[in-house]
Amino acid sequence: MGDKPSTRPRSGTGRTRRASKRDDEVALQGPTPDPEFVQLLSPDGERVDHPDYSVDFTDEEYRGLYRDLVIVRRLDLESTALQRQGHLAIWASLEGQEAAQIGSGRALRKQDMAFPTYREHGVLWCRGVDPTAPHGLFRGADHGDWDPSEHNFNLYTLVIGAQTLHAVGYAMGIGYDGKVGTDDGEAVIAYFGDGASSQGDVHEACVFAGVYHAPVVLFCQNNQYAISEPVERQTRTPIYQRAAGYGFPGVRVDGNDVxxxxxxxxxxLDAARHGQGPTLVEAYTYRMGPHTTTDDPTRYRNGSEVETWKQRDPIARVRTFLEKQKIADDAFFAAVDADADRITGRLREYVIDMPDPTPEMLFEHVYAEGSPLQDAERAWFRDYQASFAGEGH
Structure with a gap:
């Protein structure tokens, strides 16, 4: 999907915004001036030319991107509703970040490997994983119900930033195996947030990526808040500019522009697969909802900021573009909504009917071929449970 430039762009396309407030004045501040970034589709649905980046999609591919965006948002909203109704223990919403995830997810080739956080539901969709797969994790019924090697999409990582080390290690292995240097080479992408950029794991991953020239893309979704802390409390330097200190390019992109x-x-990714090393991508976007369903964002951000970002909605701008270009009509939009209804309906049925795990599941998936000690412990546990029979337990 789409064409690509033949040479690497200059390192970074934004400018540094000088901090204008003290730390104790950051909370609940209004929207700050936006930085410059790579943009190909404006908030009002107009195509924008860029000297280094372009796409050349067919009408069908444009419509496909819109369908992805709508379905992923609907799945996300349905999952939030399921948590509020007591069917999930927690949910980490992606609302507002759909373009960053669908755009990057569709850029991956089949042979590429992705390492997500716990919020990459859009990338999961792009990799062909059943959208119901993460819900066992968020219900507490399993640890993630998909095979990473089948979809080249790793299990969700709850330890903040740890997946970047996993990704860089995997990418180093690709390099040592000689799977780079051609059009058919492999590449790796690691997702993390602006808050995770303050973690030591992310710093160490960047060090190793740069030193070992690993074929990895470090994709930071800067959604402006690390739980309750604004990005100004994570860094005084734009995140993409940190790449220079590690010895590889960084670029900031409009994260609401798919x-x-x-x-x-x-x-x-093409640079990585051709042996040109890592890149840090900062997708400048916004988390419209809470950090998770346990969070109350009204405690640390104001309504005017949210309203400003609503005007940059990633789905609305694609729909406007499709309408202006007469690429899609009302029948298409209705069909997409019907597909979303069907898919989210199946999700709801799956989650509501999901059985609770049995206590003995603690012993599953510990050893690939079992162990005598584990067998003995399982037998003891069965006897222990049986000892409560008839006591109302």
């Missing part, structure tokens, strides 16, 4: 996210990510 076309730009695709173009920038595809270029970075």
């Amino acid at each position: 076309l730009a996210c695709y173009a920038v990510t595809r270029h970075a």
Whole structure:
């Protein structure tokens, strides 16, 4: 999908915004001036030219991106509703970040490997994983119900930033195996947030990525808040500019522009697979909802900021573009909504009917071929449970 430039762009396309407030004045501040970034589709649905990045999609591919965005948001909203109704223990919403995830996810080739956090439901969708797969994790019924090697999509990682080390290690292995240097080479992408950029694991991953020239894209979704802390309390330097200190390029992209996210990510992945090393991509976006369903964002951000970002909604701008270009009509939009209804309906039925795990599941998936000690412990546990029979337990 789409064309790509033949040379790497200059390192970074934004400017540094000087901090204007003290730390104790950051909370509940209004929207700050936006930085410059790579953009191919404006908030009002107009195509924008960029000297280094472009896409050349067919009408069908444009419609496919819109369908992805709508379905992923609907799945996310349905999952939030299921948590509020007591069917999930917690949910980490992606609302507002759909373009960053669909754009980067569709830029991946089949042979590429992705390492997510716990919020990459859109990338999961792009990799062909059943959208019901993460819900056992968020219900507490399993640890993630998909095979990472089948979809080249690792299990969700709850330890903040740890997946970046996993990704860089995997990418180093690809390099040692000689799976880079051609059009058919492999590449790796690691997702993390602006808050995770303060973690030591992310710093160490960047060090190793740079030193070992690993074929990895470090994709930071800067959604402006690390739980309750604004990005100004994570860094005084734009995140993408940190790449220079590690010795590889960094670029900031409009994270609410699915076309730009695709173009920038595809270029970075192609550079990685051709042996040109890592790239740090900062997708400048916004988390419309809470950090998770246990969070109350009204305690640390104001309504005017949210309203400002609503005007940059990633789905609305693609729909406007499709309408202006006469690429889609009312029948298409209705069909997409019907598909979303069907898919989210199946999700709801699956989650509501999901059985609770049995206590003995603690002993599953510990050893690939079992162990005598584990067998003995399982037998003891069965006897222990049986000892309560008839006592109302």
